[in-house]
Amino acid sequence: MIEISIISPVYKAANIVDKLVEEIVKSVSEITSNYEIILVEDGSPDSSWEKIEENCKKNSKVKGVKLSRNFGQHFAITAGLNESKGEYVIVMDCDLQDNPKYIIDLVNKAKSGFDIVYTSKLERKHSVFKNVTSMFFFKIFNYLTENQTGNSSIGAYSLLTRKVVDAFCRINDTHRHYLMILRILGFASTQIPIIHDKRFEGKSSYNLSKLINHALDGITSQSDKLLRISISVGFLFCIISIATAIYTVAKYLIIGALPGYTSLTSLISLSTGLILLSIGVVGMYIGKIFEQVKNRPLYFIDKKLNI
Numbered sequence: 001m002i003e004i005s006i007i008s009p010v011y012k013a014a015n016i017v018d019k020l021v022e023e024i025v026k027s028v029s030e031i032t033s034n035y036e037i038i039l040v041e042d043g044s045p046d047s048s049w050e051k052i053e054e055n056c057k058k059n060s061k062v063k064g065v066k067l068s069r070n071f072g073q074h075f076a077i078t079a080g081l082n083e084s085k086g087e088y089v090i091v092m093d094c095d096l097q098d099n100p101k102y103i104i105d106l107v108n109k110a111k112s113g114f115d116i117v118y119t120s121k122l123e124r125k126h127s128v129f130k131n132v133t134s135m136f137f138f139k140i141f142n143y144l145t146e147n148q149t150g151n152s153s154i155g156a157y158s159l160l161t162r163k164v165v166d167a168f169c170r171i172n173d174t175h176r177h178y179l180m181i182l183r184i185l186g187f188a189s190t191q192i193p194i195i196h197d198k199r200f201e202g203k204s205s206y207n208l209s210k211l212i213n214h215a216l217d218g219i220t221s222q223s224d225k226l227l228r229i230s231i232s233v234g235f236l237f238c239i240i241s242i243a244t245a246i247y248t249v250a251k252y253l254i255i256g257a258l259p260g261y262t263s264l265t266s267l268i269s270l271s272t273g274l275i276l277l278s279i280g281v282v283g284m285y286i287g288k289i290f291e292q293v294k295n296r297p298l299y300f301i302d303k304k305l306n307i
Contacts, residue, residue, distance in 0.1 A: 020100075038084060086162070
């Protein structure tokens with residue numbers, strides 16, 4: 001059995017792949033010679049796959065998986081986990097913000113009795129906008145899922161033991177987030193602090209639209225609290241409506257007809273907006289059910305190298 005597997009999803013990283021492999025080899029070779037590096041090319045529009053091919057030819061321990069199109073980071077991670085054979089499996093981004101030098105620390109921590117070892121970034125080297133949105137996402141996520149383990153400082157850079165990988169691969173959720181699935185699984189976990197390096201080259205492919213969709217997917221796939229909030233808001237408005245009706249009738253009996261076109265219009269508009277919002281929330285959940293019951297494969301593989 002292979003001792004350590006290192007998985008990295010690759011997207012728009014043609015100029016990073018060589019350095020990534022070099023740094024991983026340098027770090028993991030200090031632990032063992034029995035390892036594999038699995039690079040999953042996620043439908044990248046540049047020459048990332050050609051770079052992966054070059055590295056696979058030079059080093060048989062480097063393995064390439066090319067997906068048929070862009071499925072997204074978390075599906076690429078899933079593909080890598082399904083192909084991995086290691087007793088310890090490490091997941092890391094390809095941009096070298098996750099420094100491979102911490103592989104040794106991750107393995108040593110796991111050997112002390114933990115099945116999952118997360119990394120906690122002492123300082124995130126992202127833009128102010130991304131740091132702020134990430135912080136708000138985790139606060140909202142923790143509230144909506146009643147889960148207090150979410151933390152914006154914890155990223156995908158992590159280690160899993162083989163039994164955790166096997167359990168992860170049994171989860172067939174169409175809408176998935178790597179870290180959220182790990183929290184569903186449980187198992188003994190801990191974290192180590194790391195320094196978050198600057199991106200080796202280029203910029204993140206996550207724009208505002210992708211971040212919002214990612215957040216909605218994460219929240220609605222892990223919790224039904226939005227539906228329960230809709231019920232609570234609806235119940236509150238029923239009480240307000242009854243109280244308003246009683247007040248209006250009482251005032252009518254006391255002083256006669258009252259002008260109220262503006263307030264009535266505002267109330268109707270607000271109520272209509274809340275109704276449409278609630279219907280939209282229900283629609284999101286129905287849409288996810290629709291996608292899940294299709295039971296399609298999570299991804300399709302075009303090519304494999306050294307596997």
